[in-house]
Amino acid sequence: MINEKQKLIVEDAKYPCAVLAGPGTGKTFTIVQKIISLIKNDGISPNKILVTTFTKKAANELIERVESGLKKEKIFADTSNMLIGNFHSLALSFLKEYKSFTNKIFDPLVIDSHIEGYLIEKNMDIFENLPNFSKFISYNEVGQIQGIFANITNNLVDLDELRNSNNPRDILALEIYLAWANFLDENDLINYQLILKKFYDLLKDPFYGKKIRDRIDFVIIDEYQDTNTIQEEISFSLCKGKNLMVFGDDDQALYSFRGASPKNLRDFDKTCKMKMKRKANFYHIDINYRSNQEIIDKSRQFLVNSNAFDLEKIKNLKANDGEKNENSVVRARANEYENIEYIVKFLNKKINLNQIAFLFPSLNSDYPKSLQTYFENHGINVLNKSSKLFFKRREIRLCLYVLISIFSKKPKKLTGSNPDKYKWTQETNFKKYIVSIFDDKEFTKNEELNAYIKEEKLIIEENKSYTDILYKAFGLEIFREILDKKIDKLNSIRELSNIGKFTSILSDFTNLCGYDINYYKKSVDLIYGYIFYLFKNSAVSEFENFDAPKNSVIFSTIHQAKGLEYDVVFVSSLNDNPRKDMRAFSPKLEAAKESDFLKNYYRKYYTAFTRAKNLLVLLDNSKNSYIKNFAFSLNSSSILKTIDFKFKEDIVKKEILAYTTDISIYKSCPLKYKFIRVLDFKKEKSKSLEFGSKVHSLAEYLTNLKKENLSYHAINDFIKENKEFQKPIENFVNRNFPIKHSEMNIKLDRFSYILQGNIDIILEDGTIIDIKTGKADENNLISYKNQLLTYYNLLVYNNKKVNKMILYFIEEDKLIEVEKSDFDMKNIDEIGKNIVEKNIEIKTQDKKQCKFCPMAYFCKRT
Template sequence: MKVLLNNEQKEAVESIIGPLLIIAGPGSGKTRTLVERIIYMLEEKKIEPRNILITTFTERAARELITRISERIKDKSVNLNELYIGTIHSVCLKIIDEYIFKTGLYQGYEILDDINQKFFIYRKMKEFKEIDEYEEFFKGRYLPTDWKKAIFLQKWFNRLSEENISLDDIEKKNIFLRKSYEKYSILLKINNLLDFGSIQRVALNLIENNSDVLLELREKIRYIMVDEYQDTNKIQERIIFLLGGENGNICVVGDDDQGIYRFRGATVKNILLFPENFPEGVCKIIKLTKNYRSPWGIVDFCKEWINSLQWDKFRYPKEIEAVGNKDVEQATVVKLSVKNSEIQWMERIYKFLLYLKEKEIIENYNQIAFLSISVKDKRMISLGHYLEKKGIKIYSPRSNLFFYREEIRNLIGVFLNIFPKITEKIMENPYNSDIKDYYRSSSVKIEKESKNYKELREWIKKKKKYYEDNFKGKEGLLDLFYEIISLEIFKKYLENKTMEVIENREAYNLGIFSKILKDFEILSKVEILTTENLERAMLYFFNSHLKFLKDNGIDEYEEPKELVPKNAISFLTIHQSKGLEFPVVIIGSLDRIPIGRENITDKDLEQLFKKEEYEPSYRIEEFDFWRLFYTGFSRAKNLLILSCIENETGKKIVPSLPFKRLYDKLPDVASGALKFDNLKLDIIENSKLKETYTFTGDINLYNRCPFKYKLTKIFKIESKKSLGAIYGILIHETMEKLHILILEKGLENIIEEDIFKIYYKIYLSLKESTNVTLGKSILNKGLNQINDYLKNEKEILNHLKNVEEKISLVEDCGILEGTLDMIIEENNKYSIIDFKTGDVPENEELFEGYKNQIKFYSYLLHKRKNFPIKEGILYFIKNQKKEIIPITDKDLIEIEKFYKNIIEKIKENQFQEKKYDKVKCKNCEYFHYCTLNS
């Protein structure tokens, strides 16, 4: 299929050598241009995929590029798997993985999300308190609890990481911040952890401090493309230019008018001054100014908005123009407002939405998005509740409504009802008035519900008696959770046959709650409730852990591949809407003005980060305000609506002055200027992005039990890590580290002391991160097995080719991924070894799964690198036994059929089947569920 490009797009596609800046206005076909540029490089210029690096703003954007490239490329011999493609963070992780032995990390490291980073710092507060300047640092700041102090430290640790601030400079002004950040960095390394902010800093340190690594990467990466360059920060710019080296084949794409992530350290300076990084006249600048997304009315409104500010040199001049007939008499920008009454405003919005649906102007509510500065604003939450009560569903995952959802209140109510004596003590706490009201209402709610659910009533009664009379300590909170979700009141959420995100919001929220419980068990070091720890653990869970999370707010589930779920109106922040487009966009927050609020608690620390801004400091808030709303306005494909509760008196004039001039000229939605009969709205296409599939996490898991796959992979309900699983991780990670040392130093140079140090360092890190302790005899047994393996398997180790080889393969059905424990090479033939830490299984089904795993990895390696595969080896380290699995062409054909069949079933959402077996399933988390419901 030939893709038509306009002149500017064609020039951008064919400009490969040297630096290139592409200014891409809204709806200008940027993604199409990037896709065609990559295909041109691969097919026309015959550039090797491994020589190309592409970074995007989101993982979804990266998957969209890969999907579209794979569909467009004609030359099927081109290996798309060798492209470096992803967000800057994921590219940095790929670099870290390739040179991990130079970072102090080892395979299996974890990345802390925002909440777990807070908890990690909170758990380590004792260590920060030991720093001499601790008291002085927090003096005068109203941070009364360790939790609030942890959140405060998290903010500044992230700033130091993301902005790559010199610690020497910080020390001169605040020695505690310097020492605490260094302590934090050491703690991360000891625990084999990264946080989101430190990923880039670790990658930058790796390439700055290892000239051999940088040289290798420059030899490999010859062409760089960076999307959304206006939202990059200084550390990202540094990484890009280091990798770009002297050849300067760096293409950056973006729109300075949409630079809206300054609060994350991004600077529009990077895109505005990009050409100045090269000799004058060397950097080519191409402007994509034809808007294919929106009609003239919306485009002209956006232009009038952005041009209403005097930008001086802080904006590239550009003339955006729509494609199509300018003379169509149809209003495409209108207002939908009332005067002074919130109830009338909500009712008017509801009636307008209902009219669109009843008149079939929209097919689905997901064609509409309501964008505002904050979805946590009380007015936005009230509007969402109002519409949902009227039967219009809302998708607003960041509204802080998680703890108010029925299923979560019911869950918490059940926990409170089975521990009545502990609940009484929670209610006695005089400092917890807000949370007490929440707990009380949740407890009363489940008492009312139990009148309608006999099974629930009897289960709570039985559990109460158990914990009061004969509790012996056999279970943790997660174990209780698995029982609770087996009950009828919760089961209905998990048996839904449709897999739409909105229809399954309750099930996704159950998954999030399971993570809360798992995190609690690790953080509190209480995996099993006992008679000794029960009261203390539960009081801590309710009075501290849940309270902190509720106060801090938790986001609900966001579907990464389907950002616009069906059957619901999206309530998003303008920042969330970046990169999206909607047929109808309603813009709120018209009461806002470009004035920031200074945080007094942070005032002194902000001075440490003060740097010379490219833009005048007194204009920054104004610039950011105009860019933000320009981004919001330009999301609209067919109809843009400005909405507010007008107020012309009092302290707050609405709409505020920045909007008023344009707003006053707009016709009302009911004025007749908007001709509904002529209003043609685009539909939201289903996502066609390629999904990623692994053997153990997807194919084999689904094959063993489709229902368990749905609960663990789709709804993301957490699993418990057994002692056996932790032991397996310990053995695997130790052997991996030793294999890397053998590749570096040679087998003859590995001594027992090396093995001992590596083994126990990994164990202590695992113990800290999982709260699982292995007994001395188990630890000794594992260490002896590894020593025996190194002594007895010299033949294998002398032919070692690679370890922990990560392989990705783009196929029509999806992206296949796998990590191969070991590859050995002998006489130019390759064998794959997969290590197992348990016994050789007597269970034929389990053993068949192991064999299929080896065949799957052989398929990946053969297809990815065209290696001749001799055999697969299942190595059972416990008794040094090898099971040889010959690999033939027939095996590769059969395993291809096998995984494609399963992936097809996953895509078709065939998850209802429960492969229940009383013996095989006895250790499964959902044993109670299937026992009760089989």
């Protein structure tokens, strides 16, 4: 049921506006209802509503709920190309569509902060040669370089101001920024900051900015308190009028260390007056559907007693059921492990263990490690989302044993060589780690494993890729005993997903290096460069994309728990104390924000407390006097039987599934789907596959040029330098297709899942064309035809007319028309249902499907 304040926002809000939504107040529900109302009552097309969320996961949940909501209300609206995503995914989609803005024909490779850190470290000479570098940057060079680059881009620092500054730090910051931006551009790479900067530049361009704004009638920004300067600017630049609605809660602002500021939310009215010449409207939703009133009141009291906040601005939330149980908030002795064990096991009689979370400021302290060890020794499983343990795991040591035994030698010297003591220690620790793997008796005594390694070393000149060697090793018994496990228990989830992560590490490295590499020569850089960097920075986390099994409690950081809820929450603040955000490298790089470090500290624990639904337990081991005193103000015991705990039913989450990446793979083999899609086992692209991808990108680029009536001038220059692409380009241009739509993303709610497809081209007469590379043959035609028939049905079910269906093999310049035969949507639905229900342990009986499957050695189908 929608409450009155939500109803006002959904049906009668005046724009621009900010919705202040406290924890548990049904914010996502309100956003969904708002989107549906805009479509139903205001007649706005779904693809003219742009919504940003904090994460991709939140975006997918929003899409699913909007699709389901429209279906439930029997609203037949065209939901193709909906603009729902996080800032970065939306930015990338617009940059991809308007490539003519940059004249970059191929998409740059997106790199995360860890890959970027490795590349900076590897190319440190770029920076060391800059004037004053060693004078101002003498430690944590990688972190400082990344920080300088992020501050300049996130805060939209004027480069001319730095250039004209008398401060040598400003000059150095500018040189670092320009050097790294140039490196990324020359190597066709893009980091997260540049994604937003390039999108910002696109929006500021008079021609392209107007084109984008003309496509958008309404903008909704979620988690506005965690936006930074460039995200705020993008939010306003997306609007051509007043139709902007932001959602946020400054009491839950957690990301000041990334440059985000709740000031954006607090000053929303001021910004609207400046940028829109309009006064902002403010709305509040304050009925909490999550927590007992006692948890709500004590959480508020925590903020009030801190004296860091204006009393009248602290939200006064009310529990939906009005119930207040003084037993819902309690303190417990942190070091009395037996008592905590007793509480957890008592609760487990009433709820599943995964309804219990232990939240910490960090998982790297001794206390969570010690408590986890105690729990595991006493029969309580713990899902720990730390990134400290990845390289210590047996399954990762095993993967590394295979690679280092083939490509490397046991280090003779066990100490580092760097004169810097800290870096020397890091090098020494890694060498000792590598030696411990070489000397691991479980591995050295395994005859089958070492026979395989010996065999591969003899044929090393064949230049097999790292993943080829690892996937072949999956056929060995020592790997098979791991890979044979089902995804149902904590340890098996960890082992399987960690091996998947390791394949990603190898494929990421190869993709960075390119395809014409000597794997043996590059192995030193892989092991003592990239893997060493990940190792020393504890950069690989575990259980990232997996929910906790029923029989495991959750250990998480407070930041990781943002947006989540648990029946029972234990909070320990450990040695955490308020501390100022790190100063920027120079004053000109600072964001325009007040120093909020005290408030940020209290907000963090307010966010932690408000994750709890029925029971909040503060552990008494805080070193901070305020939190310590607050804990001691709470009851030291609780009558747990007075709390209405309930076992949480298993909820089968509705997923968004695509034909090519989901349905088709599952259809070929459910077990293959398990490894490739669920566990994310990766393999680098082959040279031919990369060429095909680039041809497809070229077709997309040409299509967008044609749609915008723009010149092919840039493509002519490209052909001169890349003759291998001349024929497919000429084939496509000479066809002169009358294009109406391109890259249309279309979705359909199918009860247990949402089916989606991405249609390459729709012609003016309703003909759909799917562009293919390579040659047409019997092996791929059946799958390609089924793909087109799926797209046909997606369009028909969405009330769109389809004329013909054509497969276009661009390299051969060959058109194959696909007949509108009877299409078994029930079969697709059955596959979708099986995917959602995780029926993924069945191996295909059709051995022809195994020919190109990377798991063929594991399945003994080679």
